[in-house]
Amino acid sequence: MNSTNKEYSIQVEEFFLEILVPLAKKLHSNKTPIFFRKKPDPAIDTYFMKRKKTTITPEDFETGGCNSPEGLRKALVSLWTAEGHAELLTIADEITKLAGSAHYPEEQSSEVSPFIYVMF
């Protein structure tokens, strides 16, 4: 790990422990789970959810990316505002800062990226 990566790692850990975990605790004190079901519920008939958007429009093609940290901040604020997750707006700035620090080009000559895992 080079010095830039070390610095970033410290920054991420600070963000996680000082901002994300306290926010999580606050949110869990009101409702748990917060965003998704974690185990089966025998009482319901279906786990399917109706999609909010069933088709893709030309406008939808233009909303997925960002080309600057500020663009990222705006995209997150827009998404979380539309979803009614006002509590998340407080972390948009911090995530934007992290993105500014993490931003690095992937080297084509290097070994296969460690980020191969499907989830991330």
Added chain:
Amino acid sequence: MMTKTILGISAFYHDSAATIVRDGEIIAAAQEERFSRKKHDPRFPKRAINYCLEEAFIESSDLDAIVFYDNPILTLDRVVKNCIEYDQTSLNQFKKASSSILGIKIWVEQYILEAIGSLGKLGKVLFTEHHMAHAASAFYPSPFNEATILTLDGVGEWCTTSVGMGNGNKIELTKEIAYPHSIGLLYSAFTYYCGLKVNSGEYKLMGLAPYGTPKYYDIIKEKIVDIKEDGSYCLNTEYFGYPDSLVMTNDKFEKLFGGPPRVPETKITHKEMDLAASIQKVTEEIVLKIAKNAIHETGIRQLVMAGGVALNCVANGKLLSENIVDNIWVQPAAGDAGGSLGAALLASHAYFSIPRRMNSNGRDTQKGSFLGPSFKSSEVIAFLERKEYPYQQIIDSDLRATKIAQSIAEGKIVGYFSGRMEFGPRALGARSILGDPRKTETQSIMNLKIKFRESFRPFAPSVLADDVSEYFELTAESPYMLLVAPVRKERCLPFGLTEFQSGNSDMLPIINQPRSDIPAVTHVDYSARIQTVHPDDKPDYYKVIKTFRQITGYGLVVNTSFNVRGEPIVCTPQDAYMCFMRTDMDLLVLENCLLYKEDQPSLKNDDDWRKTYELD
């Protein structure tokens, strides 16, 4: 209407790829791994993009649009919300995930600009949604004007399973199941627990399943996954590691199944076989129920599928054999690579409103999935001459087919390199290794001396499309090796399983027993993973099999991908020659040139080649 040329890109998860579509016609598509020689290469597909641009004879600045196959902002949203949901326990995962998503994935536009020097005529990148791209890759190239759509994979942004329908130019996805509930991740968890690699070992687990009995089926359904009548499902995440750690399963999962995961490369025991059989049964139940429910809702009995789970050809075969669908079409590049194709087609039809192209002969528009690079005979000869490799050029295609078919009939193993490379994980006769299906020992020879892979893994037959029902309980076409069906009963032979069932887990004695008159392609449950070969898709390959039939009376050959374990399928004549020389193959066909092993000089300074490829 002006011509519209669109580049689709999938990258940064697994199996990066690029596709170029012009006015709705697929011009070129390729996975980055074929060029970089790193299996499942997730890196930005610079080489694949350059190939697609060359094939389309255009510069990047001529592109009408560049489309990325998913929405990185929504993926970031999932990563953040997941960590809040699991708070303290997910620090290590968050560190890794944030580096990946914030360091790489959200900056797609910059990668493209740096890689190809332009963002095309729009001056910006378009983004789709992961499962919309899968749905588009399944529906638009299919032969159906209307179809029920089903997408199933690990996860894309939030969605893991989606259901909808396609009609003409329009795709509508009506309902979905979202992370952390995922049939793909469930299958991957068992893949991991059985000591196989996530994202590549799932196919092996499916091949292992017929050796086992589904002893764990009840416990999986009781403790791990609840399946409703409509096929929707919910996982009990307490048993999984993936929500808050870097591995798929956790202590609770291990306790449930009696111990830690199998150590990779150690002996496979009955426990792994039984786990494989159990999770396969659960998967089939989910897929069949969802499909049944979706078809009931849409009223359309033609089904199209994509997403990694759609590569589960055993489940696909049952959709047909259990009469749940009338017709099925599965995108051959069903995994993330196919997302590049779906993204480009989706932009063609939903952004530029280009009318959908249908094939007037009623077949699909995937072009046999032969969408990658090809090499002219003159290029092959230039390569062989430069390297001074002895070869025989046989221009007459009938004579060439005869020589190849004769070699196969004599029990020789043939490396077959011909035409445009396949797009997707299966070799379909352009980059294939061929053998005689009648010989019992073909399976173990090809596994152990050619592919250097696990002995239990079955091989697939390539059968003349017209002859398929002569050998198998199948009447439909299966051009992409995505349907499993039984070998016809009258061809099957009884074989001894007593010793195996009484506890001896050595699979070789079973493999080496004849199970039918085409033993090399008959799995231990008398099934076969079938590729039907149509003369319109691949005339040269069709001719080889037809000639083999004239010689032997059998209209099918063994077909496996042209590579060794851990190696991507060969792309160039050089890749093919090296693979040929490093294995026990007898004959190499490079376009119209034939190379016999005994004529070739031995490779020098190549003893360490196996270190080149990490075992998958």
